[in-house]
Structures are given as structure tokens and as C-alpha cells.
Amino acid sequence: MRAMNIAATGMQAQQLNVEVISHNIANINTTGYKQQRAEFQDLLYENLRRPGAPSSDADTIVPAGVQLGLGVKTAAVYRIDSQGSLLSTESPLDIAIEGNGFFPIDLPDGETGYTRSGSFQLNAEGLIVTADGHTLQPGIVVDPTATEIGVNASGEVVVKLPGQTEEQVVGQIQLASFANRSGLEAIGDNLFTETDASGAAQLGNPGVNGVGTIRQGFLESSNVNVVAELTNMITAQRAYEMNSKVIQTTDEMYSTVTQMR
Numbered sequence: 001m002r003a004m005n006i007a008a009t010g011m012q013a014q015q016l017n018v019e020v021i022s023h024n025i026a027n028i029n030t031t032g033y034k035q036q037r038a039e040f041q042d043l044l045y046e047n048l049r050r051p052g053a054p055s056s057d058a059d060t061i062v063p064a065g066v067q068l069g070l071g072v073k074t075a076a077v078y079r080i081d082s083q084g085s086l087l088s089t090e091s092p093l094d095i096a097i098e099g100n101g102f103f104p105i106d107l108p109d110g111e112t113g114y115t116r117s118g119s120f121q122l123n124a125e126g127l128i129v130t131a132d133g134h135t136l137q138p139g140i141v142v143d144p145t146a147t148e149i150g151v152n153a154s155g156e157v158v159v160k161l162p163g164q165t166e167e168q169v170v171g172q173i174q175l176a177s178f179a180n181r182s183g184l185e186a187i188g189d190n191l192f193t194e195t196d197a198s199g200a201a202q203l204g205n206p207g208v209n210g211v212g213t214i215r216q217g218f219l220e221s222s223n224v225n226v227v228a229e230l231t232n233m234i235t236a237q238r239a240y241e242m243n244s245k246v247i248q249t250t251d252e253m254y255s256t257v258t259q260m261r
Contacts, residue, residue, distance in 0.1 A: 002070065005070070006070060008243075010246075013040055016074055018240070028222050028226060031116075031118075033084075034079045035222070036080070040072050041074075045067040088217060092151070093121060095216055097118065100181075103118060103173075104175075112201070146159035154213070155206040157171040172205065178194065178201060180197055180198050181198065
């Protein structure tokens with residue numbers, strides 16, 4: 001009987017489903033986090049009687065046949081890129097993206113990372129950096145004596161220095177967009193890197209060519225829906241229990257056969 005192996009694939013699939021859901025719930029308060037969803041596919045079929053095969057010399061064919069499925073497998077874990085809520089922080093270097101786009105970040109190995117988390121600070125040299133000290137591209141230096149720091153919707157960074165009445169533009173924030181955002185590779189720390197699936201990054205100023213705009217003093221919250229995740233958790237748990245019940249029933253059937261005299 002194939003039922004035991006088939007049910008085992010179902011239990012493994014639901015275990016992964018619960019792991020994805022638990023990861024979503026764990027990142028409810030992670031800035032810029034995007035909800036993930038597991039997708040599944042049925043496994044290969046064993047053809048005991050192939051549909052469309054001839055059934056007699058009179059050119060009759062089998063209308064349906066007999067195909068037995070062999071279980072389920074994980075096809076992909078997608079990211080759902082819907083916009084998270086914008087939370088006001090009133091910090092001048094908290095920057096949210098409203099719409100499409102990622103902040104390009106210099107990584108220590110020389111590669112470029114991309115993030116939706118706009119919680120920035122100034123380092124000792126006055127550069128705008130992430131919480132881990134990675135520089136926001138292009139490197140923008142803010143005078144430490146500046147009394148005000150402003151970032152407008154198009155990404156211009158302006159400061160007001162002591163003794164000056166007019167604001168001074170010190171840099172331009174650019175955003176990266178991708179043909180397939182789901183193809184980005186997550187590397188942790190709210191960072192992604194481009195892959196062949198995502199396509200090359202297209203840099204542009206905020207608000208131009210479909211790229212989102214900048215909101216200073218805000219952070220994008222996670223787009224995880226807690227109620228939906230808890231509902232999905234219950235559904236996955238019940239599916240896991242049903243597959244385990246199939247294994248238990250199959251074992252009882254085996255036991256009945258072995259006890260026949």
C-alpha cells in the first residue's frame with residue numbers, strides 16, 4: 001500500500017507550512033518584513049491504466065484511466081510584497097518607502113544589498129548607515145553640526161546649518177527596483193541580494209518610472225496579518241493530524257493482514 005508514504009509526504013509538507021507561518025508570526029514587528037507563503041504541488045502519478053490508451057481492436061479508448069498520485073512536494077515559498085502600514089516615529093533618519101523599491105546598501109564583502117527597512121543613523125564620519133553600520137548608497141555625508149535634516153518625497157537630503165537661513169542639499173537617495181521582487185535572495189538582517197531570477201537592479205530617483213516615494217519620519221511595518229496567520233496555523237495543524245491519521249489507519253490495515261490465519 002502506498003498510503004503510508006503518501007501521508008508521510010503530506011506531514012512533511014504541513015510541517016514546512018507551519019515553519020513558514022511561524023516565521024511570519026515571529027517577524028510581526030520586523031521593519032519592512034514581507035509575509036511568506038508556501039506553495040505545494042502534487043508528485044508524479046503512477047499510471048495503472050493510461051487515459052486515452054486503446055481498450056479493444058475496435059478503436060475504443062480508455063476515457064479516464066487509473067492514475068494514483070504519490071503525494072505532495074513543496075514548489076516554492078513566495079513573498080507577498082503588499083505595502084505594510086507606515087508608522088510615525090518623528091525621527092529624521094527614519095525613512096519609509098511608499099510603493100515599489102528598495103534602499104541599496106553597501107555590504108562588507110563589496111556586494112550590494114537591498115532592504116525595505118529605512119531605520120538609518122549617522123556614523124562617526126557623518127555617513128547615513130543602517131543599524132549594522134552598512135552605508136546607504138550613494139554615500140551621503142551629513143554635517144554633524146546640522147540643526148535640521150530633511151528628506152523630501154523625491155529623495156533629496158537637505159540640511160540646515162548653524163548661522164544659515166537656507167537649506168543645503170547634501171545628497172540624493174536612490175531606490176532600486178526589480179522585474180521580479182520575489183526572486184531576490186534573503187540573506188538576513190532585513191537584506192536581500194539580486195539573483196538571475198530577480199533580474200538586475202534598476203536604480204532611479206523616488207517617484208520616477210514607477211519607483212515609490214520617500215516618507216521621512218516613518219517606518220514601514222510588517223505586512224503580516226496576525227488573524228490570517230493564526231487561521232492558517234490551525235488549518236495546517238488539522239491537515240497534519242489528518243495525514244497522521246492516514247498513517248495510523250494504514251498501520252492498522254497492515255496489522256489486520258498480518259494477523260490473518
